[in-house]
Amino acid sequence: MSDIIPKIKNAADIVELISEHVPLKRSGANYLGICPFHKDSKPSMYVSPSKQIFKCFSCDTGGDVLKFWSEYHKKSFTESIQDLARRYGIPLEYSAESKAQSERTSLAIKMHELAADYYTEKLLGSQEAEHCRKYLSERGITTETIHKFKLGYSPADKQDWAKLTTYIKDKLKVTDEQCYDAGLTSRSDKDPLKPVYYDRFRGRLMIAIRDERGHTIAFGARALVNPETGTEPSPKYLNSADSPIYTKGDNLYGLDLARDTIRKQDAAIVVEGYFDAISLHQAGITNVVANQGTALTQRQARLLCKHTDSKRIYLCFDTDRAGEEATERAIETIMQASSGAEIRIIRVSGGKDPDDLIRNEGADAFQQLITAAPLLFDYQINRIIGEARDSSPQTKSRCITKLAKYLSYLKNKIEQSEYIRIIAAKLDIADERALREQLGIEMDANPYKQQVQAAAPKRKHMKQLPTSLAASERELINLCIVNRSLLEEFLSAGHTLVSAEAQSIIEALTDISFENPELNDTDTKFRELQTKLSERQELSKILSDIGMSLDDEARKPSAELRFSDAVRRLNREKLRLELDLVNQEINGLSNYLASDKDQVWNELDHKKRKLKQELERCR
Numbered sequence: 001m002s003d004i005i006p007k008i009k010n011a012a013d014i015v016e017l018i019s020e021h022v023p024l025k026r027s028g029a030n031y032l033g034i035c036p037f038h039k040d041s042k043p044s045m046y047v048s049p050s051k052q053i054f055k056c057f058s059c060d061t062g063g064d065v066l067k068f069w070s071e072y073h074k075k076s077f078t079e080s081i082q083d084l085a086r087r088y089g090i091p092l093e094y095s096a097e098s099k100a101q102s103e104r105t106s107l108a109i110k111m112h113e114l115a116a117d118y119y120t121e122k123l124l125g126s127q128e129a130e131h132c133r134k135y136l137s138e139r140g141i142t143t144e145t146i147h148k149f150k151l152g153y154s155p156a157d158k159q160d161w162a163k164l165t166t167y168i169k170d171k172l173k174v175t176d177e178q179c180y181d182a183g184l185t186s187r188s189d190k191d192p193l194k195p196v197y198y199d200r201f202r203g204r205l206m207i208a209i210r211d212e213r214g215h216t217i218a219f220g221a222r223a224l225v226n227p228e229t230g231t232e233p234s235p236k237y238l239n240s241a242d243s244p245i246y247t248k249g250d251n252l253y254g255l256d257l258a259r260d261t262i263r264k265q266d267a268a269i270v271v272e273g274y275f276d277a278i279s280l281h282q283a284g285i286t287n288v289v290a291n292q293g294t295a296l297t298q299r300q301a302r303l304l305c306k307h308t309d310s311k312r313i314y315l316c317f318d319t320d321r322a323g324e325e326a327t328e329r330a331i332e333t334i335m336q337a338s339s340g341a342e343i344r345i346i347r348v349s350g351g352k353d354p355d356d357l358i359r360n361e362g363a364d365a366f367q368q369l370i371t372a373a374p375l376l377f378d379y380q381i382n383r384i385i386g387e388a389r390d391s392s393p394q395t396k397s398r399c400i401t402k403l404a405k406y407l408s409y410l411k412n413k414i415e416q417s418e419y420i421r422i423i424a425a426k427l428d429i430a431d432e433r434a435l436r437e438q439l440g441i442e443m444d445a446n447p448y449k450q451q452v453q454a455a456a457p458k459r460k461h462m463k464q465l466p467t468s469l470a471a472s473e474r475e476l477i478n479l480c481i482v483n484r485s486l487l488e489e490f491l492s493a494g495h496t497l498v499s500a501e502a503q504s505i506i507e508a509l510t511d512i513s514f515e516n517p518e519l520n521d522t523d524t525k526f527r528e529l530q531t532k533l534s535e536r537q538e539l540s541k542i543l544s545d546i547g548m549s550l551d552d553e554a555r556k557p558s559a560e561l562r563f564s565d566a567v568r569r570l571n572r573e574k575l576r577l578e579l580d581l582v583n584q585e586i587n588g589l590s591n592y593l594a595s596d597k598d599q600v601w602n603e604l605d606h607k608k609r610k611l612k613q614e615l616e617r618c619r
């Protein structure tokens with residue numbers, strides 16, 4: 001199928017295709033439109049006719065025609081290829097290999113669907129499944145739900161260990177090896193010449209696991225108390241092994257039934273167990289999926305974010321220690337998959353799970369928990385401070401370390417600042433300045449912080465700094481536009497520019513250079529930069545100044561010297577500005593009424609000395 005992709009790309013015009021879905025208007029060399037992948041108020045999606053790509057500068061979605069089609073229509077990559085090939089009249093010639101692969105996949109799905117029907121039939125009709133039916137009715141599961149979720153029972157005949165295997169072989173005319181390949185049977189290799197195949201699941205409550213589109217691709221199987229012996233076999237849950245159609249951690253249980261509501265309500269609820277999801281759906285709360293008791297994976301997090309515009313995700317895990325840890329890990333996974341996610345925490349109190357709550361107190365009780373679910377950060381403040389054993393300085397400091405991590409997830413500086421105020425009040429910390437300083441240090445140590453920042457560029461120098469660019473900044477921008485390896489050096493050394501304007505330009509240049517690694521022509525690159533910053537009126541003058549002074553000398557090896565000289569001058573500039581700020585603070589100390597004035601003065605004076613030394617060093 002791989003040779004089809006270039007054909008599609010040749011036939012399709014990305015501007016034409018996207019403008020059928022989103023109105024586009026011309027903007028320089030590109031087109032601009034309202035991005036359909038996030039709540040966009042002013043256009044932030046660029047479509048480039050020459051490069052045949054689109055990119056949203058707000059939510060970072062981007063790619064080629066296929067990517068747009070699959071994101072917009074929520075289709076898989078393969079489905080998108082088929083759609084577009086059909087649209088542009090490109091015959092879908094499968095290679096022999098991919099044809100065999102797709103036959104293998106569709107056969108495996110067929111076997112699983114047949115098995116699911118078989119298990120349901122056994123559950124509802126067989127004498128043997130009596131204890132399984134009793135178990136379900138005690139859990140309040142209705143027959144309608146059994147059909148909807150394809151619950152079932154796998155028979156356990158002591159004489160015949162291959163009841164399902166025989167049934168499938170007979171119905172679909174397949175071999176033992178094919179059943180084994182699909183993941184439905186186990187194999188005993190005691191005699192390598194004559195392997196014995198038998199059903200993987202026997203005597204268990206069966207739960208059909210389906211993909212996003214509703215195809216049965218695996219099973220979860222719960223152990224039941226044996227009515228004869230009174231014992232419950234172990235493990236409690238047994239799942240399908242990985243197969244051509246199923247990879248553990250790749251899907252979310254219940255997503256096929258939940259995805260419409262998730263989209264409509266623009267929110268998804270993640271629970272731990274199959275039965276938590278099933279009960280909630282049965283009670284009419286249908287935007288619920290389960291992560292099947294394992295740690296939430298990156299792929300699952302992306303699946304969730306894909307179906308909600310505002311990425312509002314409720315985590316509802318157990319309240320025990322393991323549940324807290326799972327919540328913790330899930331938060332990090334989601335923040336890594338999508339920094340803009342709005343995570344809320346649902347806690348069912350009293351050591352119960354959602355299934356217990358719904359059964360005992362009804363759907364309303366859970367609905368109330370959803371409505372009252374705190375934002376991740378409010379929840380963590382209360383949890384971490386609530387767990388503190390005493391109010392000693394050491395305990396307070398430990399709380400701050402823990403809270404700093406969550407604080408760094410917040411993109412909004414005002415929000416961050418407000419929360420610091422709340423933390424100071426809750427922990428009864430009088431010196432808010434010290435708290436801010438400490439949090440700043442701790443936040444820098446959080447590995448996820450950088451991603452969050454990348455999504456929301458900081459403008460912290462905006463206020464106190466001059467609007468004109470320093471000569472060193474102008475020189476560095478100039479060198480970085482012309483010479484890509486100098487830009488890479490600039491970024492990898494972690495340099496930043498001082499003025500907000502210069503920093504915006506270097507950020508835009510970084511985007512352009514990494515989207516188009518091939519782009520080498522200075523004029524084209526500069527035009528891209530202008531296009532990208534066309535809405536920033538305040539930059540137009542600075543940009544045209546820079547445009548005039550671009551020189552190809554910057555490509556020569558001697559540019560390295562110019563570069564390191566400019567970096568040195570820039571660092572001096574920064575130190576001088578910092579020194580100014582410290583001096584201002586020292587001058588402002590006379591108005592300072594606090595009792596720790598001397599201590600603050602000492603700290604500032606110490607800082608001042610250090611800055612002066614550093615300045616001396618880089619002369």
Ligand SMILES: [Zn+2]
Nearest residue numbers: 035038056059
């Ligand atoms: Zn967007």
